Amino acid sequence: MSIKVRGTIAVLAGCIAAAAGATPAVASANVPIEVPLGGVESALHMDVPELRTAAPIPLPGAPEGPRYSQDHVLPQDSLPRLPLSSELPATEADVPVPQLLPAEHSDRVGLSTGGTPVHTLTPGASVNPPLSGPRPDRLGLPQVSAPQAALGTPDVQAEPGADLALG
Numbered sequence: 645m646s647i648k649v650r651g652t653i654a655v656l657a658g659c660i661a662a663a664a665g666a667t668p669a670v671a672s673a674n675v676p677i678e679v680p681l682g683g684v685e686s687a688l689h690m691d692v693p694e695l696r697t698a699a700p701i702p703l704p705g706a707p708e709g710p711r712y713s714q715d716h717v718l719p720q721d722s723l724p725r726l727p728l729s730s731e732l733p734a735t736e737a738d739v740p741v742p743q744l745l746p747a748e749h750s751d752r753v754g755l756s757t758g759g760t761p762v763h764t765l766t767p768g769a770s771v772n773p774p775l776s777g778p779r780p781d782r783l784g785l786p787q788v789s790a791p792q793a794a795l796g797t798p799d800v801q802a803e804p805g806a807d808l809a810l811g
Contacts, residue, residue, distance in 0.1 A: 674698035674700055675699045677698055679695040681694070681695075691740035697736070700731055700733055707725065714777070717775060718771060718772055720770045723770075724768050726766045732762055732804055738753075740752055750811055753811075755806060757804065760804050764801070770796075771791075775788060
């Protein structure tokens with residue numbers, strides 16, 4: 645084997661190793677967020693709330709293609725609706741509260757939400773010009789009609805919920 649072939653193989657192996665090391669093993673749909681308030685707690689000598697959540701990353705789906713109709717010159721859904729899916733992240737908040745009654749032993753309020761899937765559709769648009777397609781009853785001439793424009797409404801589907809506890 646010549647030196648050029650060995651060098652090419654070494655460079656190729658190095659590129660593959662670098663690509664394998666840079667590729668994440670598992671892709672997550674959320675980026676975890678924890679609000680660090682430890683410094684405030686030690687500086688003010690008081691209990692501060694704790695908050696742990698995540699930022700969702702929307703994942704786009706495949707848009708539906710345009711639909712052709714016999715009554716329209718242009719295809720319907722010229723600007724297709726794009727489906728996006730994500731997950732509302734689980735959130736935990738723990739807030740200290742002052743003692744309201746001397747006999748009461750509750751000093752914190754906790755709020756927690758579970759993760760729930762979210763499915764959305766972006767708005768879409770359709771346009772039809774004032775001329776129709778060729779009409780066989782008019783010897784192939786188009787018919788004049790009123791211009792049409794339609795807007796597809798956005799859609800959001802989710803089932804969020806939360807639990808509130810005093811403890």
